[in-house]
Amino acid sequence: MRKDTTLPASNALAAAARPTRYRWVVATLFFLIYTVAAADRANLGIALPFLRKQFTMTNAEAGALVSVFLIAYALAQLPSALIISRFGVRRALPISMILTSIATAMTGVVGSLFSLKLCRLALGFAEGPLPLGIAATINSWFPAKEKGTASGLFLSAVKFGPVITPILGVAIISLWGWQAIFLVFAVPGVLFSIVWYLMVADKPADSRAVNEAERELIDMASPQAGAAMRIERTRAMPWLDRLTRVRREKPLETTRAVVTSWNIYGCALGYCCQLGISSVMLAWIPTYLLNVKKFSVAGTGLVAAAPWVGAVVGNILGGWLSDRALGKRRKPGMMFSAVATALMMVVLIQSPASPVLYGFLIFLAGVALSVGFSAYMVYPTSFVAKAKFPLANAIVNMGGQLGGAATPFIAGWLLDHFGWDYVFGFMSVISAVTFVILLTITEPLDTVARDAAV
Numbered sequence: 001m002r003k004d005t006t007l008p009a010s011n012a013l014a015a016a017a018r019p020t021r022y023r024w025v026v027a028t029l030f031f032l033i034y035t036v037a038a039a040d041r042a043n044l045g046i047a048l049p050f051l052r053k054q055f056t057m058t059n060a061e062a063g064a065l066v067s068v069f070l071i072a073y074a075l076a077q078l079p080s081a082l083i084i085s086r087f088g089v090r091r092a093l094p095i096s097m098i099l100t101s102i103a104t105a106m107t108g109v110v111g112s113l114f115s116l117k118l119c120r121l122a123l124g125f126a127e128g129p130l131p132l133g134i135a136a137t138i139n140s141w142f143p144a145k146e147k148g149t150a151s152g153l154f155l156s157a158v159k160f161g162p163v164i165t166p167i168l169g170v171a172i173i174s175l176w177g178w179q180a181i182f183l184v185f186a187v188p189g190v191l192f193s194i195v196w197y198l199m200v201a202d203k204p205a206d207s208r209a210v211n212e213a214e215r216e217l218i219d220m221a222s223p224q225a226g227a228a229m230r231i232e233r234t235r236a237m238p239w240l241d242r243l244t245r246v247r248r249e250k251p252l253e254t255t256r257a258v259v260t261s262w263n264i265y266g267c268a269l270g271y272c273c274q275l276g277i278s279s280v281m282l283a284w285i286p287t288y289l290l291n292v293k294k295f296s297v298a299g300t301g302l303v304a305a306a307p308w309v310g311a312v313v314g315n316i317l318g319g320w321l322s323d324r325a326l327g328k329r330r331k332p333g334m335m336f337s338a339v340a341t342a343l344m345m346v347v348l349i350q351s352p353a354s355p356v357l358y359g360f361l362i363f364l365a366g367v368a369l370s371v372g373f374s375a376y377m378v379y380p381t382s383f384v385a386k387a388k389f390p391l392a393n394a395i396v397n398m399g400g401q402l403g404g405a406a407t408p409f410i411a412g413w414l415l416d417h418f419g420w421d422y423v424f425g426f427m428s429v430i431s432a433v434t435f436v437i438l439l440t441i442t443e444p445l446d447t448v449a450r451d452a453a454v
Contacts, residue, residue: 019214022207023141026200027150030134031157033097033196036188037130038161040104040123041069043181045162045286046169046304050178055113063412065113066283069120070405076128077398081390084132088202093133094193099126101189108182135377135393139386140203143218145323147381148330152319152374159311159370162282162304170301237327241443244331249444253385258392264380266441268399270334271376273434276403277341277369277427281307283408284415284423285362292420299355306359310366311373318371322378330375330382331443337372338435344368345428349421376400383444 044051048062057065084092103123110116134154142150165185172180201207204215252258285307289300318333326332344365351358380392407430414422 019217020209020211022209022214023146023150023204023218025209026137026141027153029192029196029200030137031153031160033093033189033192034130034134034154034157035161035164036185036192037097037100037127038158039165039185040100040161040189041127042162042165042282043104043169043185044069044107044120045283046166046301047173047178047181048283049287049290050173051116055116057113059412059415060409061412062287063283063408063410065117065120066279066408067405068117069124070279070401070408072121072124073128074124074398074401074405076125077132077394077401078391080129080132081394083129084136084390089133089136090197090200090202092129094197096126096129096133097189097193097196100130101186101193102126104182104189105186106182108179108186131397132390132393135397136390137200138377139381139389141218144328144381148319148322148328148374148378149316150319151377152315152317152322155319155370155373155377156312156315158373159308159315159366162308163312164305166286166301166304170297174297237329240326240329240332244329244335244443245439245441246329247442247444249383249442251383251385252380252388252392255388255391258384258388258395261392263383263441263444264392264395265399266437267376267379268396270338270434270437270441271396271400272403273430273437274337274341274369274373274376274403275400276407276430277345278311279404280407280411280423280427281365284411288420293353293355293358295355303355303359303362306363307366307369310363310368311370314367314370315373317367319374319378321371322375328382329443330379331438331441333375334372334379335435335438337369338431338438340368340371341365342428342431342435345424345431349424 044066048065052062080092080096100123103119103126107116107119107123110119135151138147138150138154168184169181172184199209204210204218249263250257252261252264258264286300286304289295289303290297293303295303314337318337322328322330322333344361348361348365351361376396377393380389380396384392407426410426411423414426
């Protein structure tokens with residue numbers, strides 16, 4: 001009997017026709033890398049009550065210590081966009097992560113408040129290229145229908161770092177002291193940097209792990225794909241489109257167009273306020289739990305992780321809703337977060353003393369704050385050419401980081417002069433301001449011309 005060889009051949013062809021899913025391997029790697037980076041910046045919050053026993057400082061000075069990192073981080077954004085455009089993510093991101101790990105380790109061996117500030121400054125500059133590199137990776141590696149989900153995963157890493165930091169941090173402090181937090185946290189970043197360099201190319205077309213079908217899935221530049229996106233974007237939500245001011249915007253294909261766009265600056269200002277709230281919670285909640293709620297060190301570690309568990313849930317949920325349920329509309333999640341966060345900050349003023357109840361409330365606050373977070377990173381992709389996306393993303397991220405740098409210091413000043421109720425009230429007010437700012441920008445329709453400048 002003659003052996004039939006057509007079946008294995010047809011199976012091979014069918015397998016070749018199915019898209020690989022290597023982009024989700026890339027997503028897993030950037031989630032792990034940014035979780036480590038987020039932990040490197042968050043570990044100061046859990047160490048701060050112990051640091052203040054060794055280095056005398058006022059609340060405002062303690063807030064400024066947190067702010068110095070974010071000032072450097074914000075100032076690094078525009079130079080980072082140039083570095084990534086010149087050298088590519090594959091080289092820039094691992095170097096940035098290794099420098100981040102070195103700055104983290106140095107924080108654990110400081111002998112003065114001044115040297116501590118220098119280490120935090122160095123950490124901010126070192127981490128600068130990371131968010132832009134990951135955002136550029138998402139823009140290159142994911143189709144439009146998955147960008148919100150991928151961005152939600154990325155930004156959930158920003159919050160997952162603070163989830164593990166209090167839990168691991170209090171255990172490390174109990175065993176070896178506060179210095180050991182920074183030394184232990186420095187190790188994973190070096191390891192993941194090597195893995196990224198070996199496994200992730202700048203573009204899917206340069207990766208041997210990606211087949212042709214996945215490349216075609218990722219490439220959304222064709223007119224047919226663009227038409228499909230527009231139909232999905234405008235389906236059966238007229239009231240929502242009126243509220244969010246859906247418009248067909250001219251693609252931003254030049255540097256001048258990007259730096260003069262109110263949509264970009266409005267997005268940056270909204271992100272400024274929202275990231276400012278996140279920064280206050282990251283810096284001051286552990287101190288609040290220890291000094292005001294009188295929780296134990298172990299209880300503080302668990303409850304301080306609650307808002308960031310909520311933030312992980314909120315980021316992933318917000319990305320999924322934006323991509324799937326809302327037809328790639330980005331503003332609804334941003335606007336919901338602004339209103340819900342303003343309300344939750346008022347609720348937290350009269351929060352219960354029970355760790356369980358307080359943990360639940362602050363978990364809800366984390367969800368509320370983060371539902372719209374991923375949309376800030378994705379928002380420019382629908383009307384900015386890929387070649388100019390790093391610049392647009394740098395402006396948005398720089399605005400956010402400047403807000404994150406200012407608010408811990410402002411919160412410290414409010415604590416020195418007024419008290420904790422004013423801190424929560426301040427966060428409620430700036431979240432309400434976010435909503436007003438978002439009303440002034442449009443919800444741009446996706447445009448096929450944005451890839452023409454690539």
